Amino acid sequence: MDTLISLVQQSFEFVIPLIILLGALIFIHELGHFLVAKYYGVRVETFSLGFGKKILKYKHGDTTYCISAIPFGGYVKMFGDDPNVEISEEEKSYSFLHKPVGQRIAVVVAGPLMNLFFAFFLFMAIAILGDKKPLPIIGSIQPDSPILQLGIDAGDKVVKVGNKNVKTWKEMQEELNASGGSTSIIFETYPEKESRILSVDLIKKKNPNPLDTTREIYALPGVDMTPIASKIGVPEGSIAATAGLKIDDRILQVNGNTIERWYELESAIQNVPADQALELKVERLVDGKVQLTNVSIDKSTRDLASLGIERPDLYIGLIAEDSPAAKAGLKINDKILSINGEELYVWNDLSEKIRAFDKTEDGLQLKVLRGTEEINVALAPEKMKSTNPSNGKVEYHYKIGIGPVLAMTAPKTAVFYPASFTDLIKTASSETSYWTVATLMGFVRLVQNEVSARSIGGPIMIGQIASESFKIGINAFLKIMAIISINLFILNLLPIPVLDGGHLVFFTIEAIKGSPLSMSKLEKAQQVGLFLLLFLMVFALFNDFSRVFGFI
Numbered sequence: 084m085d086t087l088i089s090l091v092q093q094s095f096e097f098v099i100p101l102i103i104l105l106g107a108l109i110f111i112h113e114l115g116h117f118l119v120a121k122y123y124g125v126r127v128e129t130f131s132l133g134f135g136k137k138i139l140k141y142k143h144g145d146t147t148y149c150i151s152a153i154p155f156g157g158y159v160k161m162f163g164d165d166p167n168v169e170i171s172e173e174e175k176s177y178s179f180l181h182k183p184v185g186q187r188i189a190v191v192v193a194g195p196l197m198n199l200f201f202a203f204f205l206f207m208a209i210a211i212l213g214d215k216k217p218l219p220i221i222g223s224i225q226p227d228s229p230i231l232q233l234g235i236d237a238g239d240k241v242v243k244v245g246n247k248n249v250k251t252w253k254e255m256q257e258e259l260n261a262s263g264g265s266t267s268i269i270f271e272t273y274p275e276k277e278s279r280i281l282s283v284d285l286i287k288k289k290n291p292n293p294l295d296t297t298r299e300i301y302a303l304p305g306v307d308m309t310p311i312a313s314k315i316g317v318p319e320g321s322i323a324a325t326a327g328l329k330i331d332d333r334i335l336q337v338n339g340n341t342i343e344r345w346y347e348l349e350s351a352i353q354n355v356p357a358d359q360a361l362e363l364k365v366e367r368l369v370d371g372k373v374q375l376t377n378v379s380i381d382k383s384t385r386d387l388a389s390l391g392i393e394r395p396d397l398y399i400g401l402i403a404e405d406s407p408a409a410k411a412g413l414k415i416n417d418k419i420l421s422i423n424g425e426e427l428y429v430w431n432d433l434s435e436k437i438r439a440f441d442k443t444e445d446g447l448q449l450k451v452l453r454g455t456e457e458i459n460v461a462l463a464p465e466k467m468k469s470t471n472p473s474n475g476k477v478e479y480h481y482k483i484g485i486g487p488v489l490a491m492t493a494p495k496t497a498v499f500y501p502a503s504f505t506d507l508i509k510t511a512s513s514e515t516s517y518w519t520v521a522t523l524m525g526f527v528r529l530v531q532n533e534v535s536a537r538s539i540g541g542p543i544m545i546g547q548i549a550s551e552s553f554k555i556g557i558n559a560f561l562k563i564m565a566i567i568s569i570n571l572f573i574l575n576l577l578p579i580p581v582l583d584g585g586h587l588v589f590f591t592i593e594a595i596k597g598s599p600l601s602m603s604k605l606e607k608a609q610q611v612g613l614f615l616l617l618f619l620m621v622f623a624l625f626n627d628f629s630r631v632f633g634f635i
Contacts, residue, residue: 096550096553096554097546097547097550098546099553100546100549100550100552100553100560101542101545101546101549101550102154103549103553104545104549104560104563104564104567105154105155105542105545106132106154107201107564108198108201108564108567108568108571109132109133109154109156109157110132110157111197111198111201111568112157112194112195112197112198112571112575113130113131113132113157113158113159113194114197115193115194115195115196115197115198116159116190116191116193116194117130117159118193119189119190119193120159120161120179120190123182123186123189123190124176124177124182125161125162125163125177125178125179125182125190126145126161126162126163126177126178127145127146127159127160127161127162128145128146128147128160128161128162129146129147129149129158129159129160130146130147130148130149130159130160131148131149131150131151131157131158131159131160132149132150132151132154132157133150133151133152133153133154133155133156133157134151134152134153134155134156134157134158135151135152135153136151136152137149137150137151137152138150138151138152145162155542161179161190162174162177162178162179163175163177163178163179163180163181164179164180165180166180166599166602166605167602184590184593184594185594187590188587188590188591188594191583191586191587191590192576192583192587194575194583195571195572195573195575195576195583195584196572198568198569198571198572198575199515199519199568199569199572201565201568202515202518202565202566202568202569202572203511203512203515204511205561205562205564205565205568206510206511206514206515206562206565207507207508207510207511208561209514209558209561209562209565210500210501210507210510210511211500211501211507212557212558212561213498213499213500213558214498214499214500214510214558215496215497215498215499215558216251216252216253216496216497216499217251217252217253217308217494217495217496218240218250218251218252218494218495218496218497219240219241219242219249219250219251219252219254219255220238220239220240220241220252220273220308220310220494220495221235221236221237221238221239221240221241221303221306221307221308222237222307222308222309222310222311222344222491222494223237223306223307223309223310223311223345223491224236224237224305224306224307225304225305225306225429225431226428226429227305228303228304228305228306229284229304229305230283230303230304230305230306231305233281233283234279235270235272235279235281236272236273236346237273237310237311237344237345237346238273238274238310238344238346238347238350239270239271239272239273240270240271240273241255241268241269241270241271242269242270242271242278243268243269244258244259244262244266244267244268245258245261245262245266245267250497250499251499252308252494256300256302259285259300259301259302259303260297260300260301262285262301263301264284264285264287264301265282265283265284265285266282266283266285267280267281267282267283268280268281268283268303273346273350274350274354283303284304285301285302285303285304286301286302286303286304287299287300287301287302288300288302293524293528293533293534294521294522294524294525294528294534295521295524296520296524308494309491309492309493309494310344310345310346310491310492310493310494310495311344311345311346311394311489311490311491311492312333312343312344312345312489312490312491312492313333313334313335313342313343313344313345313347313348313492314331314332314333314334314395314488314489314490315328315330315331315332315333315334315348315392315393315394315395316330316392316393316394316395316396316397316398316418316488317329317330317332317391317392317393318391318393318452318455319454319455320391320455321390321391321392322380322382322384322389322390322391323380323390323391323392324391326378326379326380327376327378328363328365328378328391328392329367330395330398330416330488331367331368331395331398331400331416331488332365332366332367333365333366333367333490334348334363334364334365334366335364335365335366335375336362336363336364337351337352337355337361337362337363338351338355338359338361338362339362343492343493344492344495345394348392349387352385352387352390352392353385355385357383357384357385358383360379360380360381360382361379361380361381361382361390362377362378362379363377363378363379363380364376364377365377365378394489395487395488395489396428396429396430396487396489397418397419397420397427397428397429397430397433397487398416398417398418398487398488398489399413399414399415399416399417399418399419399485399486399487399488400415400416400486400487400488400489401415401485401486401487402414402415402484402485402486403484403485405484406465406482406483406484406485407462407463407464407465407483407484408462408483408484408485409484410462411460411461411462411483412460413449413451413460413462413483413485414453416453416488417451417452417453418451418452418453419433419449419450419451420450420451420452420457421449421450422436422437422447422448422449423436423447423448424448430487430489437464437481437482437483438480438481438482439481440463440464440481444463445463446461446462446463447461447462447463447464447483448460448461449461449462462483464481464482464483465481465482465483465484466479466480466481466482467479467480467481467482467484469482470535470537471535477535477537514565515565515569518565518566518569519569519572519573522566522569522570522573523573526573536622537626537629538626539619539622539623539626540623540626540627540630541620541623541624541626541627542624542627543624543627543628543630544623544626544627544630545567548563549563579612579615579616580608580609580611580612580613581609581612581613581616582612582616585608585612589605589608
C-alpha cells in the first residue's frame with residue numbers, strides 16, 4: 084500500500100508541474116496567433132489547448148474554446164486556412180488566406196513572439212521576487228595555484244576587478260574576460276574580511292559552457308566557483324578517529340555553528356576557544372541510511388592536521404564492480420598516496436595521471452594507505468565510457484573504476500533585487516537576450532557536433548526538469564518556464580513546413596514573387612515537414628526512454 088501511495092505521489096509531482104508549464108506556454112503561444120488574427124478580422128473557429136478529442140469545450144461567438152486529450156501542443160483553427168476549400172465572395176473578408184500577405188505573416192509570427200515576450204515578463208517576475216545568484220567567492224583552489232601562493236585561499240571573496248566592483252560570479256567572469264589577461268583584483272579574505280590588492284596574471288582556458296559564443300575565457304589560475312563539502316578523511320589512530328569520527332563523515336555543525344563547506348569547517352574549528360571541547364554534529368551513512376551523531380573532542384589543539392581531520396581528496400568512496408580497481412583488491416576508504424612514485428595531493432592529480440595512461444605501459448604502481456599500513460597495488464587502467472556533463476557527448480577515457488569520498492557542494496549565493504524600474508527592465512532584457520543566444524548556440528553546436536544529439540529531450544525530460552524546479556521553488560520553476568518559452572520561440576521559427584517558420588517562408592516567397600506557391604509544391608513541402616517533425620518527436624522520446632532506463 085505504501086508503495087502504491089508513493090507511486091501516486093511521484094506521479095502527481097511529475098504531472099502537475101508539467102501540466103502547469105506546458106499549459107501556460109501553449110496558451111501564450113496560441114494566444115498570440117489568436118489575438119493578431121482577431122485584430123485583422125480573421126474568423127477564429129477553434130482555440131484548442133492540446134490535440135485530438137475535445138475533453139472540455141465552450142463556444143463564444145464564432146470561436147470554440149477547448150481543452151483536448153493530447154496535451155503536447157495546441158492550435159488555432161482559422162476560417163479559410165485550407166486552400167482546397169472554396170470561399171464565397173462575402174466570406175473572403177474574414178478568411179485567413181484572403182488577407183494581405185503582410186497580415187498573414189503577422190499572424191504567423193505572433194505566436195513565437197508571444198513566447199519571447201512571455202519569457203521577458205517571467206524574468207521580470209523573477210527579478211521582482213529576488214534572483215539568487217552565486218557570489219564571487221573562491222569555492223576551491225588547487226595546491227599549485229599562484230593565487231594560493233599570494234595568500235588567497237578558498238572562501239576569499241573578489242570585491243573588485245580592475246576598476247569595476249563585482250557582486251556576482253558572472254559579473255566577475257565578465258570583467259576577467261574584458262581584462263586582456265592581467266588585472267588588479269581586490270580580495271576580501273575569509274573570515275577576517277581584510278582587503279588585499281593583488282596584480283594577477285590570468286590563464287586562458289576553454290570555455291566550459293558550450294552554449295556561450297566565446298570559445299575561450301580568462302580565469303584565475305587553479306580557482307573554481309564550486310566549493311568542497313565538509314566531508315572528512317580521518318587517519319587511523321588520530322585524535323579525531325579515537326573520538327569517533329570516521330572517513331566519509333560530513334560535519335554539519337561545530338559548537339552550534341552550522342557549516343556546509345570545507346573552508347567554513349577549518350575556520351569554525353580554529354575559532355573554538357582552546358578551553359572548550361569541540362562539539363561536532365556529524366552526518367554519517369550507515370547501511371545506506373543517513374544517520375546523525377554527535378562527537379566530542381576534548382583536546383586543546385585546533386590544528387586540523389594535529390587532530391587528524393583532513394580533506395578526503397584521495398580517499399576511495401566507490402569501487403565499480405569488475406573494474407581494474409576491484410580486481411586489484413582496492414577497498415573503500417583506502418587512501419591513494421602516489422602513482423608510479425609521484426606523490427598525489429588532490430583527486431584531480433589522480434584522475435589526470437590515470438587518464439594519461441599509455442596502453443604500451445605495463446600498468447600503474449599505486450602506493451595505498453590502508454589503516455596504518457602502506458601497501459603497493461599494481462593495476463592497468465581500462466577505457467571506460469562516460470557522458471560529458473557540459474555537452475552530453477559520450478567520451479572514452481582510461482579509468483580504474485573508483486570514485487572519491489570527496490564531494491562538492493553549492494557555492495554561496497545571495498538574493499538580488501532590481502534597484503529601480505529601469506534596472507528591472509535591464510535585468511529582464513539581459514536574461515532574455517542571454518538565453519536566446521544560448522539557445523541559438525545550442526542549435527549551432529548540435530550542427531557542429533560539439534553538443535550531443537542525445538541532449539535533445541521530449542516530454543519526459545521536460546516533465547523531470549519541471550518537477551525538480553517546482554520542488555526547489557517558484558523562482559527556479561519560472562526560470563525553467565522562461566528558458567523553455569525561448570526554446571519554443573526559436574524552434575517554431577525554424578524554416579520547417581508545418582511549423583510557424585515554414586509558413587513564414589511560404590508567405591515571404593509569396594510576398595516576393597507576388598503569388599503563392601503551387602499546391603503541389605506546398606503539399607510536398609508539408610509532407611517533408613511532417614516527416615521531419617515526427618522524426619524529431621520520435622528521436623526525443625527515444626532519448627527520454629533511454630535516460631529513464633539507463634541506456635545513455
